[in-house]
Amino acid sequence: MTVETAGRPGLAALLPYLRAHRGTLVAVGALSLVGAGAALAQPLLTRQVLDALAAARPVAGLVVVLVVLVVAGAALGGLRDYLLQRTAEGVVLSTRRRLAGHLLRLPIVEYDRRRTGDLLSRVGSDTTLLRAVVTSGLFETVTGAVMVLGAATAMALLDPVLFGVTLLGVTAGVGFALTVARRVRGLSRAAQERVGEMTSAVERAISAARTIRAARAEGREAATVGASAQAAYAAGLRVARVQAVVGPVSAVTIQGAFLLVLGVGGARVAAGAITVGDLVAFVMFLFFLVLPLGQAVHAYTQLQTGLGALQRIEEVLAVPVEAAVDRAGPAAAPPAGPAMIEFDRVGFGYPDGPAVLHEVSFTVPAGTRTALVGPSGAGKSTLLALMERFYEVTAGALRIDGVDVRDLPRDALRARLGYVEQEAPVLAGTLRDNLLIGAPDATEAALRDALDQVNLTHLATRAPQGLDVQVGEGGVLLSGGERQRLAIARALLAGSPVLLLDEPTSNLDARNEAALRRAIDAVARRRTLLIVAHRLATVVDADQIVVLDGGRVVAVGTYDELTVTSPLYRELAAHQLLVS
Template sequence: MTAAAPVTTADDSAPTAAGGPDGSVDDRRVGLAALLPYLRAHRGTLAVVGALSLAGAAASLAQPLLTRSVLDGLSGSRSVGGLVAALVALVLVAAAIGGVRDYLLQRTAEGVVLGTRRRLAGHLLRLPIAEYDRRRTGDLLSRVGSDTTLLRAVVTSGLFEVVTGAVMVLGAGGAMVLLDPVLFGVTLLGVAAGIGIAVAFAHRVRGLARAAQERVGEMTSAVERAISAARTIRAARAERREADAIGVSAARAYAAGLRVARVQAFVGPASSVTIQGAFLLVLGVGGARVAAGAITVGDLVAFIMFLFFLVLPLGQAVHAYTQLQTGLGALQRIEEMLAVPVEGAADRPAPVPARALPGGAPASVEFDRVGFGYPGGPPVLHEVSFTVPAGTRTALVGPSGAGKSTLLALVERFYEVTGGALRIDGVDVRDLPRDALRARIGYVEQSAPVLAGTLRENLLISAPEATEARLRAVLDEVNLGHLAERAPEGLNVQVGEGGVLLSGGERQRLAIARALLAGPPVLLLDEPTSNLDARNEAALRRAIDAVAARRTLLIVAHRLSTVVDADQIVVLDGGRVAATGTHDELTGTSPLYRELATHQLLVS
């Protein structure tokens, strides 16, 4: 069984896009509470960080008091050697504690990013196929990449800078009150004005940061679109136009980033002016109070040191607050995606057990007045009814857009029927666990996706326990044995990004080999011979003939030569069953089938 992927093909009805470019599902702002689940796994380390922060704050706050004692001792001609040694020790201890604390914070932040990326990637891979149809791949990549990266700053220079800064501010403020309440009052007025202005601007950062991340997602989508179609763009000489389109997206991201930068740029100067203004104010008023004999020189020096322990953490806290707002904006985008229900979340509560389907025996497939339409689009299928008996081969033919590939997608439950019922061995597929259903179905898409990596990795995705001999045997079945034989690496030969090192026919046959390797009782083939030459088409038909006796086959075909010997041919037109029968029967009873066969020179 191949991996789930979008099933829209050139010959079938395409889903209608829905939703905004960023795929937002919820516009509510997230708060710090939303961050707690991401930190829960690291609470032990964070507790150690908290303790170290308190110890470091205590060591730092003790330094001005020791400095005052040293100055008072020198003015009184007392020995201060022990005090100086203690002061040096405190400085070293505070530095060591800060280094250990910062390392633990960095490690925790990396752990948070790792855990978030794993969780988000796992969630994205389980989204309903319809979500991939309506969202841009680049935006999804941006959420896993750049959005999760911003969470690192929340932990390292955001959350704990605010917490430790608060400890330092409270400690320094208390000491300053004890040293000189009057001077502290003067200081508080200057500091409060500057910090208030900075916080007001910093609060605007979250919305601006989120908008900037959305523009980055749009730019990533534009780049992904261009790279994935590089050959088409090069052949059409459209490099400049595509580069200009990417440039427009990049300019929007640039403009959004500038809006964030302007606000953040104001926060730094505001903090700097606060520090310098407070220092000059304290120096002037404090000098006057020393001259008046209200405080000593040691008191003034200690007060100024405490002032820096007060103002610097406040400035850092304001900066950390802006980082926190930026991170929360990214977290909101992550939470929006995690809030999208995964595939199966709305399944019926009591599915039929997996044993309801026979283990390895071919299964029948029944379409009973099946109707379907893609979300936001018109109906694609209208009361489609036919049965594929177990162990037989049924072909779906008809003009492009008739709904052929959509029927295969419904069997795999990539989408749910919107009318009627689809049954496997008499059991409604909606009553079966998806894994149990898909374990019995092999699916080969028309686009025949090949994963970047080795030939072996592409085969093992459907049967991870397969032996070397089995891998080579299935390659021989589809006339691909030469891929492993002609390369020194054997099965470990690289196939390139998207299988670019293989021909179109080789990619198609590799996808079929991957499905055959899993040995499913039901095999769905969407245009299996679309990229094959006559020789390889004949080889593939022989391979299909070999497995048909042990499986139920449902084949979408444009080349009628590949299905003329099918047990049953269903002719679709406009999402409805136009005719059913064998090739010989349909050439006499179905004008549409006869027209298709005539165009392909199968009848005269």
């Protein structure tokens, strides 16, 4: 289900979020009922006190009971509010965990389609709005309904005539307020969408801060962020305008009902139809009727806001995650050790885009090194992505040791593949954190050996923190070559029998390139290597070279063979394969 096709969630959609807290919610409900009973008893006791005073009877006992009810009601209300707030925080926590786990398991194509900032806003601001659904939304509505029902019953018993007059005024005001409040959900959802767009704009600008600064584009980027912030501001104002109507309507309803009751009630006291005690009790019940109604209208508005945020959360949760096994009868995982890789008439096209691979066929024998070369856009990196099953082939088959990769559990497949991306991403944190991503149980000695293989030992020795030295956001404290070698060390440390290297030497100087080639030579004897080549030195020793152009294989052979048989390869070799 996509964002566009997801339905509007109602209160029933909240139940899965509340189920884990049902014990606490039952306690909250019980406290609310007891508190409501204590509050509703106060007007009746007040009437008895006034009647006793008028009749010159003792009132000390009634006053003590009244004070106890007031204090007990306040204490119960405080305990109820704490439990409710704790439950709300628990709902937000569990939702954030669930949403974050879901986002990390989405198919790669979903990250291509969506903006990072918008996904972040769903984990952050949207989940925060669920707090209002549980506190000022759902339970204020429920407890308010209990108070209103109790107060209305007592008022009807005290004076049906006066209650009928009150009901006419209150119904008109509340009906209007609810009609206005219904618009809040759609407006709130639109406002959250604008906030997501603004977050995306900020994330885009910050992630490219150095490029923007160097291009002197701060003003233009600030204007872009400012425009998205202005859109969020305008959407927020639309919500505020609707919400601003609800408050005054509630206030007018309360004041109008109070004045109406005083006027009509005073006339009935003068006529002897009711006593002063009855009128005072009726006025107190009026407050227990009208104030919860006003709170309920406000809570309903908050509920609509929260349900708008819930819709955005549910939209993402409705997107299927990457399945561990998605074909019937999954085959057993292939045996450990170097694997044979076979591309059999493989075709592929990105969703909503043209085909980028056409009947690609070649075989990588186990324990050998194959280099992929070709112009930019030839499909080299796409082949590695298909190996990792970030995307699925749309024609033909891709096999490892004779087994179609689609018949393998993704975890079993990826456990055999060490993958180094072209951009060599480094995660914020420490050097140790980055090395342990693919090998969480690696020893200190293994970590240092992996660094030594790629000539990065100095990173662990140049600072007192050693392996716990910070690398900065995105590895900003490292050079481009250091980031690339760290990514390769990460892959080597995992001990994967198949290595997929996407232009591993593109950011290296001659000295470090030579060191990395020695490391690759050392591990190549016990691994199968598939390398997207950037430089001539990377491919001259390959067991075979596959030349791609326009998504097709145009030549396969060794370096010496291709310099004779492939005009394209001769052209690339003449330019030292400096093609990305």
